[in-house]
Amino acid sequence: xxxxxxxxxxLILSELIYYTLTSGRGFTPARRTMIPIIDMxxxxxxxxxxxxxxxxxxxxxxxxxHLDLLRMKEAGYMAQCFALFTYMPYTQDRGVDPxxxxxxxxxxxxxxxxxxxxxxxxxxSAGDIVRNYREGFLSAIKTIEEGAxxxxxxxxxxxxxxxxxxxxxxxxxxxxELAFPNRAVRDPETxxxxxxxxxxxxxxxxxxxxxxxxxxxxxxxxxxxxxxxxILEILDIVGPxxxxxxxxxxxxxxxxxxxxxxxxxxxxxxxxxxxxxINFCAAFLxxxxxGVSRINDMVRHARYIYNVAGIDAIGLGTDFDGIDDQLxxxxxxxxxxxxxxxxVAGFTIGEIEKIxxxxxxxxxxxxxxxx
Numbered sequence: 049x050x051x052x053x054x055x056x057x058x059l060i061l062s063e064l065i066y067y068t069l070t071s072g073r074g075f076t077p078a079r080r081t082m083i084p085i086i087d088m089x090x091x092x093x094x095x096x097x098x099x100x101x102x103x104x105x106x107x108x109x110x111x112x113x114h115l116d117l118l119r120m121k122e123a124g125y126m127a128q129c130f131a132l133f134t135y136m137p138y139t140q141d142r143g144v145d146p147x148x149x150x151x152x153x154x155x156x157x158x159x160x161x162x163x164x165x166x167x168x169x170x171x172x173s174a175g176d177i178v179r180n181y182r183e184g185f186l187s188a189i190k191t192i193e194e195g196a197x198x199x200x201x202x203x204x205x206x207x208x209x210x211x212x213x214x215x216x217x218x219x220x221x222x223x224x225e226l227a228f229p230n231r232a233v234r235d236p237e238t239x240x241x242x243x244x245x246x247x248x249x250x251x252x253x254x255x256x257x258x259x260x261x262x263x264x265x266x267x268x269x270x271x272x273x274x275x276x277x278x279i280l281e282i283l284d285i286v287g288p289x290x291x292x293x294x295x296x297x298x299x300x301x302x303x304x305x306x307x308x309x310x311x312x313x314x315x316x317x318x319x320x321x322x323x324x325x326i327n328f329c330a331a332f333l334x335x336x337x338x339g340v341s342r343i344n345d346m347v348r349h350a351r352y353i354y355n356v357a358g359i360d361a362i363g364l365g366t367d368f369d370g371i372d373d374q375l376x377x378x379x380x381x382x383x384x385x386x387x388x389x390x391x392v393a394g395f396t397i398g399e400i401e402k403i404x405x406x407x408x409x410x411x412x413x414x415x416x417x418x419x
Contacts, residue, residue: 090115107160126181131191132157132190132192136222193217199225201254215293216262221243225255226251246275251281269290270292271317272325294325302349326350326362328368328375341371341373342376364403
């Protein structure tokens, strides 16, 4: 769908945004209303589940984590991607099957959505997001982070798709049946791990099969956490017009962590019509952040990606509840601070809207088809 000119979807959303949202607090003069938000990655469901296992009564509606539904609503969110993050050392230590663990997280998320049906609805397509927004509801998009949950089986990809998953990475930070992440090498003297780009090993045969199935199903391919070789391989094997995203990665030229993307990757993702979500993790924002995540560094990455790949290649991938840093932008309720900072840095309202929601919605419209 073309999102320019007289497109009906843009007209509907523009009317909703500019005439029904309440005015915000502390906004710059150039912006009179909150800008809607589509965040492509958080680990809140994983965090809620694990805290409950420890006996804490933590709920999605309201909590002391980075993100809850009440703060999302107040901050003007449109949609949130909730990762079913499977941390393999946990499952291995407990003797839990990774597929079963991810299924449990999926069930946990479903129960939270049912308990909060007055605020949020599941979304399987861009059309669902728009309908939910028109009717005053947030949207929840279910995603997978760690392809080990598929155990090398395309049938399990189909299972999760049938249970509402619409985006998936192939790896986290460990090799699995599908592919290789960047290399983590342990220093024998200090015990610390140092990460290096994986430029040789990419997808395994099962990974190639899973990518093909995801493309056929309309499940968004997420290359965050994949090694360099695997990212470039995916961009080579999918169709030239198949959007691929890096849901929560930044620019390696600005901060040299291997989890960030090279200029080549940024450009090729843009050429496919995909986008990169700005990650709020301090180590991915600056090389001397010392655990402090700052808004100006987010703006620096956005500006750099803009210059390298264009404004249409930038989104948001906060990594809320998956990072332990000291956050200047402290959770979902403060997201409009980033809009203010982008405005002060010279981004136009239209450009900020693309970063905050338009680019992601365009990609969802192209990939997440209604069936």
